[in-house]
Amino acid sequence: MAKARQTLPTLVLLSIAFALPHIWDSPYYIHLMVLVWIYAIFGISYNLYLGFLGGFSMGQPAFFGLGGYATGLVTAKLDWPTGVGLLVAIGVAGVAAFLIGFPALRLKGAYFVLMTIALLGIIGNLSNTLYKITGGSSGLRDIPAPIIGIGNTGWAFDKTNYFYYLALGFLIVTYLLVQWLISSRIGRGFVAVRDNEDLANSLGINPFRYKMIGFVTAACISAVAGWLYAHYVHILDPTIFQFNLVFDVIFMVVLGGTGTLPGPVIGAFIVWFVPELLRMAQEWRMFSFALFMLAMIIFMPMGLWGFVKLQQYHYQEWKAMRLAEGLSAGLPSYLMYLGKEYLGKVTDFINDVRTKFRRDSEQKG
Amino acid sequence: MSQFDLVMQQIVNGLVLGSVYVLIAVGFTLCLGVLKLINVAQGHFYMLGAFLTYQALEWSTGINYPMAIVISVIIVSFAGLVVHYVGIWPVQHRGQIAPILTTIALAFMIENIAIIMWPGSGRNIETSLSTRSRNPFGQVHVTDQRIMTFIAAMCLMAFLYLFLQRTKAGKAMRATTQNQVSASLMGINPEYMRAMAMVLSALLAAAGGAFIGPLFTIVPNMGLSALFKAMIVVLIGGMGNIPGAVVGGLLLGLMEALIGGLWSAAWVNVAVFGIIIGILIVRPTGLLGSKGGI
Numbered sequence: 001m002a003k004a005r006q007t008l009p010t011l012v013l014l015s016i017a018f019a020l021p022h023i024w025d026s027p028y029y030i031h032l033m034v035l036v037w038i039y040a041i042f043g044i045s046y047n048l049y050l051g052f053l054g055g056f057s058m059g060q061p062a063f064f065g066l067g068g069y070a071t072g073l074v075t076a077k078l079d080w081p082t083g084v085g086l087l088v089a090i091g092v093a094g095v096a097a098f099l100i101g102f103p104a105l106r107l108k109g110a111y112f113v114l115m116t117i118a119l120l121g122i123i124g125n126l127s128n129t130l131y132k133i134t135g136g137s138s139g140l141r142d143i144p145a146p147i148i149g150i151g152n153t154g155w156a157f158d159k160t161n162y163f164y165y166l167a168l169g170f171l172i173v174t175y176l177l178v179q180w181l182i183s184s185r186i187g188r189g190f191v192a193v194r195d196n197e198d199l200a201n202s203l204g205i206n207p208f209r210y211k212m213i214g215f216v217t218a219a220c221i222s223a224v225a226g227w228l229y230a231h232y233v234h235i236l237d238p239t240i241f242q243f244n245l246v247f248d249v250i251f252m253v254v255l256g257g258t259g260t261l262p263g264p265v266i267g268a269f270i271v272w273f274v275p276e277l278l279r280m281a282q283e284w285r286m287f288s289f290a291l292f293m294l295a296m297i298i299f300m301p302m303g304l305w306g307f308v309k310l311q312q313y314h315y316q317e318w319k320a321m322r323l324a325e326g327l328s329a330g331l332p333s334y335l336m337y338l339g340k341e342y343l344g345k346v347t348d349f350i351n352d353v354r355t356k357f358r359r360d361s362e363q364k365g
Numbered sequence: 366m367s368q369f370d371l372v373m374q375q376i377v378n379g380l381v382l383g384s385v386y387v388l389i390a391v392g393f394t395l396c397l398g399v400l401k402l403i404n405v406a407q408g409h410f411y412m413l414g415a416f417l418t419y420q421a422l423e424w425s426t427g428i429n430y431p432m433a434i435v436i437s438v439i440i441v442s443f444a445g446l447v448v449h450y451v452g453i454w455p456v457q458h459r460g461q462i463a464p465i466l467t468t469i470a471l472a473f474m475i476e477n478i479a480i481i482m483w484p485g486s487g488r489n490i491e492t493s494l495s496t497r498s499r500n501p502f503g504q505v506h507v508t509d510q511r512i513m514t515f516i517a518a519m520c521l522m523a524f525l526y527l528f529l530q531r532t533k534a535g536k537a538m539r540a541t542t543q544n545q546v547s548a549s550l551m552g553i554n555p556e557y558m559r560a561m562a563m564v565l566s567a568l569l570a571a572a573g574g575a576f577i578g579p580l581f582t583i584v585p586n587m588g589l590s591a592l593f594k595a596m597i598v599v600l601i602g603g604m605g606n607i608p609g610a611v612v613g614g615l616l617l618g619l620m621e622a623l624i625g626g627l628w629s630a631a632w633v634n635v636a637v638f639g640i641i642i643g644i645l646i647v648r649p650t651g652l653l654g655s656k657g658g659i
Binding site for chain 1: 397403451452455456459461462463465466467469470471473474477478481589593596597600604631632634635637638639641642645646649650
């Protein structure tokens, strides 16, 4: 029963996702949807490290960009097949994460944040300074579309609609892979390290090793997103290493729900579609988006998916209680109950503020 | 210009640039010490300080440069208070990451307000100080503005030091840094101390912005790179360590000016970030020791 309740919405959502390019006849929004899927993959990789290992990295786009540049260089300059480009991207990002992980993962708190910022800064600046290889600020051009076939001949994902399915396919594979990883022994190790590192260590879980596994896996998945991005937009320039992408990915994960699997996917929708909805604010658009993010962080600490889960949990609890008392437990009466509850919270808050101010003025006077 | 003069010129420029980094970084480290959080909006206070100085000079011809600095510093201090009560206070019991996120959102808001208010390709502040030039030794050129920036920054640091060491509020702030629970048992309200640290750090960053305005073109997106400079300085000097931040800021300024002037301007950032990674690998708690406290 519980399983059926989960399977049905998943199937409905999946079929909508697959049918979308045929029912939504707007090239611009399909283009945005491709970016949403790519960002969702990127968000999943970031969430793997932030949500399940508790490490706050500000350098994840370094691996996204490394993957993109690696595949861009080998496919555009050396004419290698795009499939090989994917392997090169994953390999380069994985090796880079492994090398930087040795010093970085031993650092704690703000020092780790600094290390990841320095990593992003150095890679971003190198992409600009080594202009003979990367094309500098004018960018790495003519990155080909992914091709299925032998060598450089075969069927190409050269239309937005085709690429949509490629990105969606990669997202589903990544999602299932991370779901499997999280529910495996390794994933339980991650959560143990996140919740209490010393305790995990004393139980024979080597925190450094688990962090390294998580860090490298996250980097590889980021590189996959970078590969998709590079072959979708066909041009890369150093702006992808700018901090806007860091902030995008952080907010994607946090607004969607840190440490939950669907969180980053929901977050990718928020990051791409809320600014679209705010178009009427014109020049105040980014300002109002920042305001929206601020409100979300303050009022929904667990993100949108966490909020939904919490409400569901509250409803189940309330329903069980009502049924035990032999009362009706429909949705309308629950909403009535919620209304009363929130009204009470608001009055409590007002009273709190009033007593606080009274106390302050008494102290001063 | 001989090689020696070139080096001396870069050292002078580096010290001036470094003194501005000191102002931003000391505020940042104060926040880190008292509030135990990374304030992402710190660089944006600096940007706002520079633009408000420009705006105050535009408002009326009766306002001269020192008055503009005071006006801008007061407004930005108030902005610091707003950031504290809107962004940090509601999430202060929610761990390390939530305040970083709220300050990122607020920094975005400040930056977008600046983009709307001062559109175009940046502004220059013109003062009488920036045109006159002196030659203290050899062929080295130093404008009065640069001399004033360095001296004023060092004076502000001296005032801050006296405030923290001699006044009651300063001692209370140091106590809060060391142990919040004991401090509140001694009758110190940590809430006030947090707000005060935030205002102080906004004030220092705004002063830095007001001094840098006449030296460089100011643009709305200069806040973030200033924040990273502050982080690097704090890394060199140690977290929450104010004398360390002063030394670190001057060192960073010197380093940047020397690399940029003698080697290649394009490689400055690569070299600086490389040095950070090097420091973190060799001494993971900062170059000048890890002793907390201010």
